[in-house]
Amino acid sequence: MSTAAPASALPSYADALARYEPVIGLETHVELGTVSKMFCGCPTAFGAEPNTQVCPVCLGLPGALPVVNEAAVRFAVMIGLALHCDIASWCRFARKNYFYPDMPKNFQISQFDEPLCTDGWLDVEVDGEVHRVGITRVHMEEDTGKSLHVGGATGRIHGATHSLVDYNRAGIPLVEIVTEPDVRSPEVARAYVDELRELIRALDVSDVRMEQGSLRCDANVSLRRRPAPGEPDAPFGTRTETKNLNSLRSVERAVRYEISRQAGRLDDGERIRQETRHFDEAAGRTSPGRSKEEATDYRYFPEPDLTPLALPVQYVDELRVGLPELPAARRARLIAEHGYTVRDLTDLRNAGVLDLVEQTVAAGATPAAARKWWLNELARRAADAGSQPSDLAISPADVARITVLVAGGELTDALARKVIDGVLAGEGTPDEVIAGRGLAVVADDGALTAAVDAAIATAPDIAEKVRGGKVNAVGPLVGAVMKAMKGQADAASVRGLLLERLGAS
């Protein structure tokens, strides 16, 4: 019986990498965002009361039969096309037979040797270097129900007193995306999942929320000895499959842990058991699950309740033509057209404002201004409110208008923030807020000139220093003017005006 070795006994990651080359393949399950399930008309909404989104078909009641959801096929083909796959002109569903209480029919309708999409690739970039990850296949299948194990400490089946099953998830359409063993590092593994998630989000065929399980990743990891210079590559080692990684960080951490763990075993002359492993996020370690060597024989055979899927060439071509702009192309365009850096794009994407920034630029803002306001001001406000930037009650057009006013000197940054306050408070468009709150920069020199003269008069010593050439001493005078103007003046203009009056400009 193998148990996870204590972390202290593991070789360092750097040591492991020096001796072994990691070989990593990823299997990703994506729940498709169809309105109804894969083989029946039940709704797919997340979070409903248990067992309220079920019918004879997805409960696997005797006599019920599946009917393929066209939207699910369309979404799967779109994913295949976006991953540069060949789309099968004829393929079949197959039954994967195994007994488990959360699987209503005790077989899963999946695809076996005739997947819908084969032989594609996805490029991912890590630290400026592009890695091409081969896509072996993309196939369709139905999700299982969800087991809830009650009474144990861990929520796992071990130690539980009883289990409950929610079949709402049973029959939700999934695609499984399988890579070639092309990935060589935890960083690339993570970047692949990240890029895949962006790709699927761009296709708008899934909400790809890892924390809700609509995107789940399994990592296959093996090691092989690094060849000496001139030697051919060593054959692949025995792999383990770490299941259900539910965040990008977990993907990277679990792979990294497996690399160290396997290196430790190999260093000790032990062999790697081919097995399924679980990743414990709190401990940062993987532990063995079911051993594949004693695993079920799934007895796949073509699903006799469904006819083969024969997609007309025209159907696939129309989907190909209709694909939206994909993330890589978009990034290239934004760099070329807007002058953003790769880092800028990463920041904007991570802040969830990339779409908003693009729309703001389209509405008349400069790329730099749009980036600045969304990334610094609005993303922070959304975070403070515990919501997404896209949920803020301000439109890209509003933001664009504000940046134009700032650029034209009609608003200061401070005033612009107040305008944003007003828009978010529902006081109307930026122009309406400015009018309503009286926020415009005072362009009428009368009031300003009077304030400047007053400031000079009340601080003759400072005025004298400035006149004497100590230009930087003007600060307190600027502050006094701004205070007198209640902020409705442009600080740079005030400074210019003061220097001019004191003959120091």
Next chain:
Amino acid sequence: MTDHPTPSATTSAAATTSAVAATDVVQLTAAATAAAIAAGELSAVEATQAALDRIAKVDHTIHAFLHVDAEGALAAARSVDERRAAGERLGPLAGVPLALKDVLTARGMPTTCGSRILEGWHAPYDATVVNRLRAADVVLLGKVNMDEFAMGSSTENSAYGPTRNPWDTTRIPGGSSGGSAAAVAAFEAPLAIGTDTGGSIRQPAAVCGLVGVKPTYGGVSRYGLVAFSSSLDQAGPLARTVTDAALLHAAIAGHDPLDSTSVDVPVPAVVEAAGRRDIRGLRVGVVRELAGDGYDPGVQAAFTAAVETLTALGAEVVEVSCPHFTYALPAYYLIAPSECSSNLARFDAMRFGLRIGDDGQAGAEEVMSRTREAGFGPEVKRRIILGTYALSSGYYDAYYGQAQKVRTLISRDFAAAFERVDVLVSPTTPTPAFPLGAKVDDPVAMYLSDLCTIPSNLAGGPAMSLPAGLVDGLPVGIQIMAPPFADDRLYLVGGALEEALDAQRGHALLDEAPAL
């Protein structure tokens, strides 16, 4: 008529006001029952009550019914009478009672599939066939017995005890639709729905002296038909006449969006074909491979006589070879068990049906295992094990894969034959009904009952069994096979042959059935 059901108080009372004598009601064909109801000579309630009384009288001997829904049947019949009285135009089977094989789901009735594992389960939905029957105002009397999950040829594999053949109650009624056939042959219902995976409509029809039809695969929806072998199962009619079978066939056939294997083509004009009665110039092929060793001489003689009648009716009869039919039985016993091993996996005690061993300590796997051990009968277990083996990694190609190739070859045999002839004919079964218990310990001998009927299931084409005559007082059938979606040809040939054979003997074959 040698059969004289005793009228009940209810039907005698009704008979005083009815133009049709109650004693005769249960002997009416479905077409005649519907016509009498339409003409106001008989009410649907009277027809239904007559059937219920007949069931009360004979079913303790026959044991065709697993569940009688007297209340539901009479309510449906009353609705027909009310709507007819209101001047509503009703369908050609309105008010006609029917026995439903207990493998189709129907709201308000249990569905057991003849198995302990489903004891007490009520489906929350109607099978499409049941939906269509209700829409046609057919009166559902209840559910009839069958071999467990339709696996068997004698109805002895029912967990609820065997059904008996009305011609000789010491003999089997055939199977798996033995309850359907016995109910119609015992005048408990003029019509029944059966299902046919390897001959389960045709073989019981043959040994009970009835007309039974397996429609083209995809012609009748399988939604709500509890699957034994998905690629072979097909529901169809059992009746006393070809016209009755055609009326029922027309009522249940047609595309169903809930069944992906249901085909969206027009339903063949089976009722019209049943009435045409002219087969001059029709080319009939006698399948050479479905004769010889293992075929009862009486069966062979009755078959030959029926073929001679076809010739006398002006058909051109030739012999046709279908060389791969020899492999049909072994191929069937790989494909059907393979699919069944998967289809029956859902009977696991988790969501419905029997649950054994749930003592609060046992895990799910143990409860599943103990329930299946207790809930399935030996034949079902045999086939699950066989199918599980045939689909196993490493054996798939040699068994399931090879069987699928044989299936293709059999389809080609049919296609080649149908280039030369319009229909093929053979005996329906190698022997007449055998005594109860005779083959229960010899599965392979039992399997041979379906030797002639399996090729049509494997190739998907339609086939009919029609009474050919008696052998030592027991009915035997002639099988007519047609190309896929040419179901009307069965009724054309069947209608003409039935008329000629009835004329030869001076009455319908069922008139010779002994009294119960």
